[in-house]
Amino acid sequence: MPVKPAAFMSYVRFNDQHDDGQLSEFRERLAAEVRAQTGEEFAIFQDRNDIAWGQNWQQRIDETLDAVTLLLVIITPSLLRSPPCREEVTRFLERERKLGRQDLILPVHYIDTREIHDPALRATDELAEVLHSRQHADWRELRFEPFSSPVVRRAIAQLATRMRDTFWRTPAPVAAPPVVAPPVRRPDPRDLATRQTGDTGAAAGTPAKSPSPTHVVDPYHRGHFTTISAAIKAAAPGDWILVRPGLYEESLIVDKPLEIIGDGHREDIEIRAHDASALVFKASIGRVSNLTLRRVAGTGRSHAVTIFQGRLDLEKCDISSDSLACVAIRDGADPRLRENKIHGGRQSGVFVFNHGLGTLEDNEIFENQFNGVEIKSGSNPTLRRNQIFDNKVNGVYAYEGGLGKLETNYITGNGGVGVRIDEDSSTVLRHNNINRNRYEGVWIDGGSSGVIEDNDLTGNLGGAWDIAPDCEPNVTRARNLE
Secondary structure (H helix, E strand, O other), X not given: OOOOOEEEEEOXXXXXXXXXXXXXXXXXXXXXXXXXXXXXXOEEEOOOOOOHHHHHHHHHHHHOOOOOEEEEEEEOHHHHOOHHHHHHHHHHHHHHHHHOOOOOEEEEEOOOOHHHHOHHHHOOOHHHHHHHHOOOEEOOOHHHOOOOOHHHHHHHHHHHHHHHHHHOOOOOOOOOOOOOOOOOOOEOHHHHHHOEOOOOOOEOOOOOEOOOOEEEEOOOOOOOEOOHHHHHHHOOOOOEEEEOOEEEOOOEEEOOOOEEEEOOOHHHEEEEEOOOOOEEEOOOEEEEEOOEEEEOOOOOXXXXXXXXXXXXXXXXXXXXXXXXXXEEEEOOOOOEEEOOEEEOOOOOOEEEEOOOOOEEEOOEEEOOOOOOEEEEXXXXXXXXXXXXXXXXXXXXXXXXXXXXXXXXXXXXXXXXXXXXXXXXXXXXXXXXXXXXXOOOOEEEOOOOEEEEEOOEOOOOOOOOEEEOOOOHHHEEEEOOEO
């Protein structure tokens, strides 16, 4: 008789107690959502509530090798310091190896954990490297939202869908490509593009099949198309475009909801544009992941990536520009930039203007000719856990009414000021490390204001502060290390 699908939740009890049982409720709601999506009862074992935890764990891990058990890992600083939790994850990794799978551990990043987002610390902890390499669900902000919130309910539904697709795989019919070639597999790009083996962008694991249409781009004529632009033109909203290694000398204009995913090592999948942006996004929603995007010297002036509207998830890409900025966010666009390398911009790394928004998380923004991040004209992005370093001028520059919220970023070694706030701008800085910049850590002028709390501002050559006298009444400072 086949064993019913089930999951185990690896977590630290203190975190559940500290949040008044929120992790226990999360487990119950997630199990119920999987049941709602599959019509089958689904158990997520938790040692706090289930006497069967120990027996089922031993049976599933030690005695059977059925492929229907998943480990839900709740990532917190305490988890990486808990020997029992580390043992659970380690034993499950061994189980995956025996089964030849890499999709049975589902990390949920619940509390910000430096070993996960700091490459130097991550390199000293093999388990942190493994968890970082897996596609994870980010609950660091959702943790503070009620379960009745539509955002939280959608996030639980998305998690349940991933679990459903892992357990209840159903083969989808694969249409033959229009060229003379073997039938092309239809992998789930979420597996291919977000489960990496380090910073190279190498895809890992055997992805689950999906009925969603996928268009394969291969310059060797072994897919449906030889250019990405042709695939975009042919695709319907909601389709996936899978890009195989090669050099694509074209400019991509995305004007419909699509997912464009690199299938292979990121550095081997290069979109190179000479006279326009490598990527222009003009849709309501979309995703671009695991590509190298280059705007190289040519006629005219443009950014490497220009986001005009909507919510683009731009993930794990390598982006540079020999013309203007690497990434431009404008006109109210609200993208999500995560785990990208943004460097070598002829101007700034990220330029947010004309009321642009956006959330930038876990990116490396470095060695740009102007500023790491430039914010102006009413724009209001959020920056978390980015490394902004070695830019020729400032780390972050807000001016002409620029806003922005900076939390837990590392802003170091820049040629000017760590964070400059000027010309009637207002920025919030909390829990950042702003160190070793050539001038001051924070410079505020031009009638600007700011909230600067709990930051490390040591080691800047010009000192911690330069605040104009007329700005002093507008600035809140508390608990900063100077």
